[in-house]
Amino acid sequence: MTDAAPRLAAVAETLLGAPLPVRIRAWDGSEAGPPGGPVLVLAHRRALRRMLWRPGELGLARAWVAGDLTVDGDLYALLDRVSGLLWERGADAAPEPRPHPSRRAAGAAGTAALLRDPAARAAVRELVALARPLPPPAPPAEEALRRGGPLHTRSRDKQAISHHYDVGNEFYERVLGPSMVYSCAYWSPGGTLEEAQRDKLDLVCRKLALAPGARLLDVGCGWGSMALHAAREYGAKVTGITLSSEQAAFALKQVAEEGLADRVEIRIQDYRDVKDGPYDAISSIGMAEHVGAERYREYARLLYGLLRPGGRLLNHQIARRPEPDEAAYRVDEFIDAYVFPDGELAPLGTTVGELERAGFEVRDVEALREHYALTLRAWVARLEEHWEDAVRLTSPGRARVWLLYMAASALGFERGRLGVNQVLAVRSGPDGASDLPLRLRTWGA
Structure with a gap:
């Protein structure tokens, strides 16, 4: 079957509450989303595992650094389109310096609020089904090793x-x-x-x-x-x-x-x-x-x-x-x-x-x-x-x-x-x- 990308697009639009801003291509070769422009490529289902286990920027970063997530086309154009998910825009379409509601909802409280919505719960179950088997691999070796204690010693x-x-x-x-x-x-x-x-x-x-x-x-x-x-x-x-x-x-x-x-x-x-x-x-x-x-x-x-x-x-x-x-x-x-x-x-x-x-x-x-x-x-x-x-x-x-x-x-x-x-x-x-x-x-x- 080659239906991973349409399923992912439906899940993303449910969770974001907005149309998918870029086209995506999944590991099975399927594509979904607006035609033309750069394509976000999920080269392996490991990308989903990383994002499910660490929702937000860090999960995306791990998938990118590991090569599980790549871009086919203009990276600047893709980043510019995706930035609309993280930053609100005023009436003149200029970026406002405040996070999009989906970003403000990040964290345990925001996740809990999101999952009270039946459609969102169904979307997450669909992601889990697509991402199996779980859990994800270890973070990429390029991730900084953390030392405990106070900052800036x-x-x-x-x-x-x-x-x-x-x-x-x-x-x-x-x-x-x-x-x-x-x-x-x-x-x-x-x-x-x-x-x-x-x-x-x-x-x-x-x-x-x-x-x-x-x-x-x-x-x-x-x-x-x-x-x-x-x-x-x-x-x-x-x-x-x-x-x-x-x-x-x-x-x-x-x-x-x-x-x-x-x-x-x-x-x-x-x-x-x-x-x-x-x-x-x-x-x-x-x-x-x-x-x-x-x-x-x-x-x-x-x-x-x-x-x-x-x-x-x-x-x-x-x-x-x-x-x-x-x-x-x-x-x-x-x-x-x-x-x-x-x-x-x-x-x-x-x-x-x-x-x-x-x-x-x-x-x-x-x-x-x-x-x-x-x-x-x-x-x-x-x-x-x-x-x-x-x-x-x-x-x-x-x-x-x-x-x-x-x-x-x-x-x-x-x-x-x-x-x-x-x-x-x-x-x-x-x-x-x-x-x-x-x-x-x-x-x-």
């Missing part, structure tokens, strides 16, 4: 960073390109990824007013690109810190090859353990997302204490839209399990408030949302171009994680569900002096 943060970054420098070279910059680029019309990343590093250096001999602390220095640029182009003396041993090894090699060992120091060090201030400037680019809400004020105060009076902080950080009820915010299960364990996003206003509470004077905020969408699409294109290498260097599951994460994130930035901002803050001197120009946005250019 030094040891747990190091483990989380290692999960994401210590997957092979060669893999990241295939995705990021020669710049090895893993944060939002700064694009000009018609520019390349390499040019955009160079321009981003240069923008940060200019905002920080780096000059020969200036001491720069680069928090979360990654593969050393910012440290190298600041030392080579501006003559700064840079200390870069990271918790990733693979990043540190790559950065140290680059420092040696460029002959900058007298100006760049790379350390495997937690930001909480830096004691050798004061610095003239601090750059934190794509690192603060790992800090966590409970630690953010400590993070801000520590950086404030490491700056000299008049010193500048450039905090480059992804932001989420605020929830109507902030207590309802929860971390995306796929991101938490497979991409950034223990990572947290905060609204821009929260970040600015915490920096001000730490003593900083916030002097400029520049939103780069569209720039990150372009950056992510460039990374996705590179990953697809080097797909066989990426799989060989890591695993098929790891490559699928990065593909889904980057494509979905690109849409998140394009649709305004995510943002990224450069916040320039100053530790003002005792007389209130900030050493900032009257017209900031020239940045000395």
Whole structure:
């Protein structure tokens, strides 16, 4: 029989309370749903088992990473259609930053309420029949191993960073390109990824007013690109810190090859353990997302204490839209399990408030949302171009994680569900002096 897809479509429409937004193809070759466009492929009935035993994002993620769930056609188009199930749309069809009722109903209480409906109970029984035999296989090996205890201790943060970054420098070279910059680029019309990343590093250096001999602390220095640029182009003396041993090894090699060992120091060090201030400037680019809400004020105060009076902080950080009820915010299960364990996003206003509470004077905020969408699409294109290498260097599951994460994130930035901002803050001197120009946005250019 080849009727799995029509049966699945009927079940999905019952549980969603809405027409199926994409066409599906089941393991028996059958298809159902609207014609045209991308097709969601359930390559094996294991995909159903994973979703039944862990309803929601994590079950879907496990099926995707394991290869039980794939896409035939344009991944961006499919994700855009499916996002309508998770986000309500206003009268003008623009996404609203609040979950669809089906997502709000997630969890034990929501499941119990759903299953009080006889049609929903019948739909679940149909899923169980299609998914047999049960239970599902173990989660894919790429899923983060969980360590108990409180979030954001030094040891747990190091483990989380290692999960994401210590997957092979060669893999990241295939995705990021020669710049090895893993944060939002700064694009000009018609520019390349390499040019955009160079321009981003240069923008940060200019905002920080780096000059020969200036001491720069680069928090979360990654593969050393910012440290190298600041030392080579501006003559700064840079200390870069990271918790990733693979990043540190790559950065140290680059420092040696460029002959900058007298100006760049790379350390495997937690930001909480830096004691050798004061610095003239601090750059934190794509690192603060790992800090966590409970630690953010400590993070801000520590950086404030490491700056000299008049010193500048450039905090480059992804932001989420605020929830109507902030207590309802929860971390995306796929991101938490497979991409950034223990990572947290905060609204821009929260970040600015915490920096001000730490003593900083916030002097400029520049939103780069569209720039990150372009950056992510460039990374996705590179990953697809080097797909066989990426799989060989890591695993098929790891490559699928990065593909889904980057494509979905690109849409998140394009649709305004995510943002990224450069916040320039100053530790003002005792007389209130900030050493900032009257017209900031020239940045000395």
